[in-house]
Amino acid sequence: MHCLGSRLGLKTLERSCMQLFCISSRGLSASSVFKNMEKTFQLQNKLPSLPVPPLEQTCKKYLASVKPHLTSEEYLQTQFLVNEFASGVGKELQSKLETRASNMCNWLEEWWEDVAYLTPRYPSAPMVNIGGPIPVTDIWPVQTGAQVTRAAIFTHAFLKVWQELYREESPIERMGSIPLCMFQFTRLFSCCKVPGREKDSLRTNFVTAPHSSPRHIIVQVRGRIFSCVVLDENMELLSPAEIERQLQEIGSIAFSESQGMGIGSLTGETRDTWHELQERLKALDSNNQSILDTIETSLFVLVLDENDPVTKTEVCSQAITGDCRNRWFDKSMSIIVFKSGRLATHCDHTPFDGVVEINSIILAIKYLKEKGGEWKGNPEVKNYYKPQELVFKVDDGINRAVDLAVQKYQEAADDVNITVHSSREYGKGFIKPYKIHPDTFVQLAIQLAYYRLHRKPAPTYETGQTRQFYHGRTETIRSCTMESVAWCKAMFDGNADKSTKMRLFREAYTSHDSLMRDAVNGQGIDRHLLGLQLIAASEGLPTPAIYTDKAWTASGGGGNFVLSTSCVGFSSILGGCAAMVKDGYGAFYSIEDNRINFFIATFTTSEVTDAKKFQHSLDESFRDMKHLLLTSRL
Numbered sequence: 001m002h003c004l005g006s007r008l009g010l011k012t013l014e015r016s017c018m019q020l021f022c023i024s025s026r027g028l029s030a031s032s033v034f035k036n037m038e039k040t041f042q043l044q045n046k047l048p049s050l051p052v053p054p055l056e057q058t059c060k061k062y063l064a065s066v067k068p069h070l071t072s073e074e075y076l077q078t079q080f081l082v083n084e085f086a087s088g089v090g091k092e093l094q095s096k097l098e099t100r101a102s103n104m105c106n107w108l109e110e111w112w113e114d115v116a117y118l119t120p121r122y123p124s125a126p127m128v129n130i131g132g133p134i135p136v137t138d139i140w141p142v143q144t145g146a147q148v149t150r151a152a153i154f155t156h157a158f159l160k161v162w163q164e165l166y167r168e169e170s171p172i173e174r175m176g177s178i179p180l181c182m183f184q185f186t187r188l189f190s191c192c193k194v195p196g197r198e199k200d201s202l203r204t205n206f207v208t209a210p211h212s213s214p215r216h217i218i219v220q221v222r223g224r225i226f227s228c229v230v231l232d233e234n235m236e237l238l239s240p241a242e243i244e245r246q247l248q249e250i251g252s253i254a255f256s257e258s259q260g261m262g263i264g265s266l267t268g269e270t271r272d273t274w275h276e277l278q279e280r281l282k283a284l285d286s287n288n289q290s291i292l293d294t295i296e297t298s299l300f301v302l303v304l305d306e307n308d309p310v311t312k313t314e315v316c317s318q319a320i321t322g323d324c325r326n327r328w329f330d331k332s333m334s335i336i337v338f339k340s341g342r343l344a345t346h347c348d349h350t351p352f353d354g355v356v357e358i359n360s361i362i363l364a365i366k367y368l369k370e371k372g373g374e375w376k377g378n379p380e381v382k383n384y385y386k387p388q389e390l391v392f393k394v395d396d397g398i399n400r401a402v403d404l405a406v407q408k409y410q411e412a413a414d415d416v417n418i419t420v421h422s423s424r425e426y427g428k429g430f431i432k433p434y435k436i437h438p439d440t441f442v443q444l445a446i447q448l449a450y451y452r453l454h455r456k457p458a459p460t461y462e463t464g465q466t467r468q469f470y471h472g473r474t475e476t477i478r479s480c481t482m483e484s485v486a487w488c489k490a491m492f493d494g495n496a497d498k499s500t501k502m503r504l505f506r507e508a509y510t511s512h513d514s515l516m517r518d519a520v521n522g523q524g525i526d527r528h529l530l531g532l533q534l535i536a537a538s539e540g541l542p543t544p545a546i547y548t549d550k551a552w553t554a555s556g557g558g559g560n561f562v563l564s565t566s567c568v569g570f571s572s573i574l575g576g577c578a579a580m581v582k583d584g585y586g587a588f589y590s591i592e593d594n595r596i597n598f599f600i601a602t603f604t605t606s607e608v609t610d611a612k613k614f615q616h617s618l619d620e621s622f623r624d625m626k627h628l629l630l631t632s633r634l
Contacts, residue, residue, distance in 0.1 A: 003045055003105035003470045039168040041186075041208070043179045047470040050106045051522040055094040058525045059086040061518075065478040065525065066551040068457045068485045078551040085546050093532045096539065105470040108527055111534050112473060117193075117350035118200045121271045124193070125329040125346075126413045130354050131319035132568075132575025132599065133312055134335075134343035134361055139373035146341035147304060148251055152244035153375055154343060155217065155302055157367040158335060159230055159237045161360050162189050162299060166235065167209050173359065173467075175520070180467040187351030188360055190214045191332035192296035195275035202350055205297045209235070214297045219250050219387070221304040223325040224260030226250045227294050228302070229385035238383055240375040246387045251304065253389065262325025263392055265402055268409040277401050285393035294390060301334040303327065303346075308339040312420040312574075316599055319344035320577065321413035324406060333357070345575065353473055354566065354588075355465060358573050365573075416578050419600045419611040426622045427594045428570065434629055438591045439516070439567045440509045443479045444487070445625060446565055446587050447508075449617035451488035454608075459556030460563040461580065464519030475524035478556065479565065483511040491624060502632040505625075529557070563587060574599050583608040596622075 059082050067075055101107035117128075140150060164170040165185055173180045190205035190213065207213050215231035228246045230238050254260075266277050281288040303326055309315045319336060327334065327346065334346040347357050392398075431438045443462060450458050460479040466472035487504035490496040518524055533547055546552060553560045564580040565587045576588030576599035586601030598618065602609040 003047060003049060038172055040165060040170045040172060040182055041168055043172060044182065044470070047105075047179070047181055047468070047472075049101065049104075050108055050466065050469040050472055052094075052098050052101045052107065052531070053523045053525070053528050055086060055090055057523070058528045059083075059090070061525045062529065062546075064482065065480075066555040067482055068480055069459055069554040070551055074550060074554075078546075078549055081545045081549050085544055089536070089541070089544055090532065093535045093541075093544075096535045097531050100535070106472065108531060109471045109473075111531065112527070113202070113350065114199065115530070115534070118196075118202070119198070123268050123270055123329075123409070123412070124348060124350075125268045125324070125327070125409070126321045126416050127578045128349050129320070129329060129346060130349050130357070130575055130577045131316075131344060131346040132573070133315040133319065134345060134365070135572045135574075136343060136365060136368065136373070139369060140341055142310075142340045142342065144340055147337055147339055148247045149240075149244055150341045150343070151302060151304060151335075151337040152240045152247055153371075153373065154335065154337070154364065154368065155230065155243050156237060156240040156375070157364040158300070158360075160367045161363045163237060164363070165189070166207070166213060170363075175468060178468050180465075181470060181472050183471050184352035184356040184467075184473070185360070188333055188356065189299045190297055191351050192298075193330040193332075193348050193350050194296065195271050195278055195330070197272065197275055200271055200275075200350075203296050204351075214299055216294070216298050218295055218298040218301045218328065218331070218390075219247065219304065220264060220301060220326050220328065221250060221254040222259045222306065223262035223264075224254050225264065225291075225295070225328075225390040226253075227298070227388045227390055229387075230299065232383055238385075239377055239381075241377075241379045242381050242383050245381045245384060247304070250387050254304075260325075261392075261394070261399065261402055262323075262406065263394070263398070263402060264326065264328045265324040265405040265409060267327070267329040268324045269401075269405045273401075277398065280398065281392060281394070284395060284398075288392050291390045291392055295328060295331070298331070301328050301331045303334055303336040305336050305338045309342060313418060315342055315344050316420050316574070316576070317416075317418045319346055319575070320418060320601075321416050322346070324409040324413075325402075333360075349577070353463070353465065354568055354575055358569050358571075358575065361573055362569075362571060415603050415605050417602045417604045417611050418576075419598075419615055420574065421598045421600065421615045421618075422595045423598065423619055423622050424595045426596050426626065427592045429593045430626070436509055437513060437516075438570075440512045441625070442567065442589055442591065442596060443512055443565065444484060444505070444508055445618060445621040446563060447480060447484045448488050448491060448621040448624065449614060450563060450585070451485075452492070452617045452620065453613060455492075457485045457488070458562035458584075459554065459560065460565060461556060461561035462516075463566040464516055464524065466520060466522055468520070469522055472522075475519040475522070476526035476556075476561075477512075477515050477519045477524065478526070479512060479515070480563070481508065481511045481515070483508040491628075498628070498632055501628055505628060526557070565589075567591065568599075572597065576601060579603060579609075582606050585609055585611070585614055587614070 186206045192203050194201045216227045219226040219228045309318045332351045336344040428438050431441045457480050462477040462479045464475045464477045487508040490501045562584040568590050574597045579586040579601050583606045588599040590597045600611045602611040
């Protein structure tokens with residue numbers, strides 16, 4: 001089944017890899033293949049629908065995935081329940097799911113957005129949102145006083161990304177020769193999550209030419225909020241000089257007057273609380289609604305941050321857990337420019353997956369480097385638009401709510417521990433001659449690193465993208481397998497010889513490659529099992545026993561993956577988010593030719609995990625794997 005063009009509105013085109021960071025760009029390079037005359041969204045209506053895997057296949061794979069985490073007795077119990085499900089109520093649910101899939105282009109899309117992002121009532125930040133550094137220090141070394149100029153130039157470069165999407169000139173990304181869904185890119189700009197009672201919604205205002213787009217961005221500085229026009233009436237970009245003029249005026253206001261109240265901190269509250277406070281703001285003054293509209297429709301947020309992080313670890317920490325008074329966590333995209341000119345991103349995870357954000361930043365950096373990081377055009381300010389400060393009318397109740405939101409957010413932010421580290425010598429250049437996929441190599445290193453520290457396997461989530469399908473997003477790759485566990489055990493078994501370790505290593509990476517292929521081809525198990533679970537709920541049926549069985553949570557089901565991992569691509573750009581569970585790790589990585597970069601997240605209150613120890617264990621694992629490959633014959 002292919003999806004008809006009528007499902008893709010010409011005016012409000014929509015679209016949707018780290019869990020987030022939900023991310024896997026396996027097989028997808030930043031320089032995606034493209035045809036010269038292609039329009040960005042022209043193949044959307046030709047993309048295949050997301051398939052529903054066969055029930056028997058999913059049940060068989062599920063049993064294989066839970067086995068590393070159960071005793072023999074527990075496994076027999078789970079096997080009984082799964083077989084009972086497959087021959088009983090599972091058949092009925094499968095039939096209903098197939099009927100649903102036959103009537104829509106993506107049977108999962110609405111469910112996934114609701115269950116993963118819109119229905120949860122816990123705060124989006126700092127636990128769910130994603131972010132990371134923008135690596136431009138090679139052309140922009142640290143420089144005091146460069147913040148505003150660099151903010152203007154990078155804003156212009158990022159607007160070039162918007163312009164290519166608006167004109168449909170951005171190349172269609174491909175995995176090999178297979179075109180990928182470009183839907184998620186329409187949510188990079190002019191997109192915002194809106195709090196609701198019991199469930200949030202997503203407001204999207206991106207349009208393609210010749211329609212009129214929102215022309216402004218939001219600038220946040222010192223807890224104050226400004227609207228800044230960056231497009232003229234003909235939808236052409238203002239120059240960096242023209243943008244800088246506005247930013248200078250904003251800075252002169254923000255730094256000559258008192259710090260703002262930091263009302264953006266309310267976006268870091270629980271979703272129900274934020275909804276109630278937003279309704280209160282609207283009731284206080286009609287202009288508050290107008291301000292919210294201005295923020296929600298803006299192209300993106302630019303943050304001028306007074307903090308001055310030095311290391312990559314500090315930049316990543318500020319990106320994920322930075323000052324909530326100077327953020328609007330509901331906006332799909334925020335560009336953060338720090339005091340000495342370093343840059344980072346912070347994104348709501350609802351509209352898109354990390355690979356989309358990263359690919360957009362790659363393009364912006366490309367435009368930046370083409371100009372040598374400088375604006376060489378006309379320095380004259382021909383188009384001047386006066387920036388407007390957005391000042392909410394508030395009362396004592398809102399003021400108290402802001403103070404409480406800041407306190408609660410800071411407590412949560414202080415619990416997130418992030419370490420950034422590069423393992424040199426183990427990039428694509430070392431791995432590929434052994435005919436091992438670099439992502440598989442890293443995933444096995446993660447398994448070995450965890451086993452080294454904890455002497456047991458961990459349920460693992462790796463993100464595989466399903467963007468070859470209409471509005472496809474992600475599928476879970478359960479990287480912890482019986483094969484990987486057997487290999488990890490052998491690596492610490494003094495009686496296991498080299499040939500045994502090599503044989504088990506080969507079996508482990510072959511197993512992982514198979515799981516990855518299945519996931520990206522829509523034949524994974526987690527999204528299918530979620531669909532069957534939601535069909536049962538929608539029909540008012542009792543929750544099937546496989547979802548209440550110990551194996552479900554022990555293997556990671558229901559958001560219980562101890563290792564949350566994603567490949568964010570094959571460039572120097574890195575990012576991630578918090579770990580999924582308290583005693584877990586977030587391990588997000590990018591693979592370059594000569595190094596592998598890691599973003600490792602843990603919780604400081606965990607008595608089980610330690611980001612630094614995990615980093616050292618990863619280095620040891622890479623050394624062990626390198627030694628194994630160099631001294632063995634594949």
